[in-house]
Amino acid sequence: MFLEIEKRGIFGPTEVMRREHEELRKEKQKLKEFSELSEKEIKKGLKNFREKFNEISEFILSVLREHIFKENNILYPMAFEVIKEKEVWQRIKKECDKIGYCCFTPKG
Numbered sequence: 001m002f003l004e005i006e007k008r009g010i011f012g013p014t015e016v017m018r019r020e021h022e023e024l025r026k027e028k029q030k031l032k033e034f035s036e037l038s039e040k041e042i043k044k045g046l047k048n049f050r051e052k053f054n055e056i057s058e059f060i061l062s063v064l065r066e067h068i069f070k071e072n073n074i075l076y077p078m079a080f081e082v083i084k085e086k087e088v089w090q091r092i093k094k095e096c097d098k099i100g101y102c103c104f105t106p107k108g
Helices: 002-007 012-035 039-044 046-082 086-099
Strands: none
Touching: 002 012, 002 046, 012 046, 039 046
């Protein structure tokens, strides 16, 4: 969808969304690394672990809330306004189905 919006000369919202996607990816990777620590590693630095885990989690939650708000109130309404062709929306849907939604696509 971003490329279709940009083809129509609009770049600001898509640039913001891409930047936030990258920030979220980095923080989710940190959270994944923390989740893979051994029990021994966690106990060794329990206070630090809790603080860092909370810091990363709070960042992800905050950015994700704001991101979804921007999608729902800015990006999607603008996309519906500028992308008029039904076949373009059908293509976007197929591509999104391949990629998945919100980092996962439920099975079944």
